[in-house]
Amino acid sequence: MGRVIAIANQKGGVGKTTTTINLAAALAAQDMWTLVIDCDPQGNTTSGFGFPKDPSRRSLYHSLILEVPLTELILPGPAEGIQLVPSDKNLVGANVELVSRAGREHILRERLAPIRDRYNYTLLDCPPALDLLTLNALVAADSVLVPIQCEYFALEGVSELLDTLIRIRRTHNPKLAVEGILLTMFDERTNLSHQVRDDLKDFFGDQVFDTLIPRNIRLAEAPSHGKPVLLYDPECRGSESYIKLAKEVINHDQKGAGARIERSVAGD
Template identity: 50%
Template sequence: MGKVIAIFNQKGGVGKTTTNVNLSACIASKGKKVCVIDIDPQGNTTSGFGIDKASLEYNIYDVMIEDTDIKEAIVKTEFENIDLIGSSNALAGAEIELVAIKDRETKLKKAINSIRNQYDYIFVDCPPSLGLLTINSLSAVDSVLIPIQCEYYALEGVSQLMNTIQLVKKSLNPDLEVQGVVLSMFDGRTNLSIQVVDEVKNHFKGKVYTTIIPRNVRLAEAPSHGQPIIYYDRKSKGAEAYWDLAEEFIYLEEDVI
């Protein structure tokens, strides 16, 4: 059975997509079979793997709203060991459409459970919101990886997201764990970073690991490449940081636990 992980932070522009695309590519290139699910209507994870969301026959909207079999929505990317279930512009409206649907919080969970045995890891890229798409994601996964950008408002954002995770744990997914924090565009704000990481660790005692991804120009230009950094600049500092994160991730998953 594969492990299912949400890349989650309700704040926008903190590095969710960059983390998802690059971490999953590094893990896949280490021989693990990975599926990435892009549940963010912006679709940047889908385009991050070079796929135009408009070209998809079926996408995650069809799975959640039209009850299309999730297996029909899986596409192979051009990258080794990575499959994708892509986004759709229609997902923006799905937040409202879900309200009237029975099992509105667990549509994604049911779908993902039917493909778990095909993968080592399934990563879900959440939208920057606390609506039903995010609730579906948090209900469907085993754990959460939280990219954080250490800027002035980060602490308030972190306490909001901890609150959301605790509420989902209480009512929908009691086994949900916080797996790690990724300081995703680290630019040397050490004191603030320590406070942010402590804030997360105080809620989830002792289990959370921290990774630092430096602010890096080659990562900043990622959207224009339409591919993970290991395919356009394998040896850059940005790629190195994601290799390290992937190694730590697999080590903690498979060697220690």
């Protein structure tokens, strides 16, 4: 059965899109067929896969609002084993148009249901807001991967998100789990990065991934070339880190009833 993972954090600039793009590529490199759904109206995952903005191209908006099947929207990704449902700016309007819909929180889950088992993994790149697009992603997901930048207010941000996950479990998706908390932009030279890591480990224990995503210039450059870092520079530290993360995710999945996969959201 295919696994659906939402990449979510209401804070911007924490590495959600970078993680979505590069985790997808790393999973594909491990022979895991992966679908990426760009749920963010900014469309950075779409452009990060090499697709320029195109007003004539249909996007996730057309599925959520106009009921176009996702199969009619899928584009080939940058490497074998990756496919993409693109985003565009029309998704901004979807938040408004969905408000009056009955069952509005469940629309993405319904659209995804016919195809989710065609893939080993489906990754949902969420916008930096707790809006209806993010809510749809969290209701459709089996689990949530939370990227956290190594900064002073990191713990405050993740606690707020986990409060939201608790509410979603109670009302819309009782099986929603925390896939893991991922530290991004980790700079081993700074005391702050180490302090944030230690604080998160103390608070969330083994829900924090062992993998640390470093600050890495090649990782930052890759999106401007429309490629995951594994295709841009497969030998750099950023590539190595996302391969390690993919192996962690696969290992958790293969354990089946492992603590992280079946764990309730903290505090539930």
